[in-house]
Amino acid sequence: xxxxxxxxxxxxxxxxxxxxxxxxxxxxxxxxxxxxxxxxxxxxxxxxxxxxxxxxxxxxxxxxxxxxxxxxxxxxxxxxxxxxxxxxxxxxxxxxxxxxxxxxxxxxxxxxxxxxxxxxxxxxxxxxxxxxxxxxxxxxxxxxxxxxxxxxxxxxxxxxxxxxxxxxxxx
Amino acid sequence: xxxxxxxxxxxxxxxxxxxxxxxxxxxxxxxxxxxxxxxxxxxxxxxxxxxxxxxxxxxxxxxxxxxxxxxxxxxxxxxxxxxxxxxxxxxxxxxxxxxxxxxxxxxxxxxxxxxxxxxxxxxxxxxxxxxxxxxxxxxxxxxxxxxxxxxxxxxxxxxxxxxxxxxxxxx
Numbered sequence: 001x002x003x004x005x006x007x008x009x010x011x012x013x014x015x016x017x018x019x020x021x022x023x024x025x026x027x028x029x030x031x032x033x034x035x036x037x038x039x040x041x042x043x044x045x046x047x048x049x050x051x052x053x054x055x056x057x058x059x060x061x062x063x064x065x066x067x068x069x070x071x072x073x074x075x076x077x078x079x080x081x082x083x084x085x086x087x088x089x090x091x092x093x094x095x096x097x098x099x100x101x102x103x104x105x106x107x108x109x110x111x112x113x114x115x116x117x118x119x120x121x122x123x124x125x126x127x128x129x130x131x132x133x134x135x136x137x138x139x140x141x142x143x144x145x146x147x148x149x150x151x152x153x154x155x156x157x158x159x160x161x162x163x164x165x166x167x168x169x170x171x
Numbered sequence: 172x173x174x175x176x177x178x179x180x181x182x183x184x185x186x187x188x189x190x191x192x193x194x195x196x197x198x199x200x201x202x203x204x205x206x207x208x209x210x211x212x213x214x215x216x217x218x219x220x221x222x223x224x225x226x227x228x229x230x231x232x233x234x235x236x237x238x239x240x241x242x243x244x245x246x247x248x249x250x251x252x253x254x255x256x257x258x259x260x261x262x263x264x265x266x267x268x269x270x271x272x273x274x275x276x277x278x279x280x281x282x283x284x285x286x287x288x289x290x291x292x293x294x295x296x297x298x299x300x301x302x303x304x305x306x307x308x309x310x311x312x313x314x315x316x317x318x319x320x321x322x323x324x325x326x327x328x329x330x331x332x333x334x335x336x337x338x339x340x341x342x
Contacts, residue, residue: 079248114327125332150301
């Protein structure tokens with residue numbers, strides 16, 4: 001799989017990309033102020049992308065001059081809508097290094113993912129955005145996406161998750 | 172897999188449950204005012220649950236007196252967090268028929284799913300809620316879940332999704 005736009009190419013990630021992808025992931029965590037929950041390592045990422053049961057799919061973008069050095073990464077997986085009773089394509093991450101923004105990479109990535117969604121018979125292409133990231137919201141809306149105002153994410157993690165799981169044994 | 176609470180049992184869905192599950196799904200769509208997007212049929216649901224590549228996992232709850240008639244259903248799948256670099260458990264639907272509410276079924280289901288999440292090595296157990304469904308929000312918070320205020324769902328679907336996908340051919 002390979003696509004290109006004005007000096008850039010997009011391709012499926014390879015094992016040798018992992019150190020670069022991990023560095024880009026950490027840059028993104030810094031931007032989103034989420035380094036406190038960042039736990040990815042080269043070994044864990046190798047397992048998630050290339051292990052026996054991959055948890056996620058990854059694409060990287062690169063300049064044509066330097067195809068071995070990713071400057072952006074995309075991670076996605078299939079979700080599911082019960083009411084549509086169809087798979088969806090869920091975009092977990094899209095990150096473009098600041099020096100490479102404004103060159104159409106994000107737009108190329110969204111179009112490519114929309115095409116993948118259609119090819120896989122998905123009813124939706126979805127992701128999430130922080131409500132203070134107006135630049136991102138504007139960008140997504142220019143590509144035809146709608147922001148759903150009513151839904152909130154509910155999360156159980158860490159000690160709270162373990163405590164609730166433990167109650168199945170005590171009941 | 173089988174669990175029980177005060178007169179109810181919880182088990183993995185079987186093909187013969189499909190007509191009951193579909194009826195429960197439609198009841199839920201009515202409650203959520205989302206019948207306009209409801210497209211599930213017995214055939215599509217059979218494929219999603221029991222096809223060659225199942226898209227989602229399904230549990231049903233029943234009374235001990237009538238184990239063949241589901242009165243609640245739960246659908247879930249694995250998602251993925253890049254920053255944790257671990258799978259998560261995503262709860263797509265939980266629906267309990269009104270006549271069977273207040274008997275601990277929802278609580279049993281959340282505890283069971285929390286336990287499944289831990290057993291599968293998941294870092295999170297997540298789902299979404301409508302911001303006007305205060306009863307549900309209160310219920311989830313009593314079980315240790317947090318509501319994330321900042322994230323919004325972004326969605327491309329229908330014509331907008333097809334239009335964006337089409338642009339990969341025109342570029």
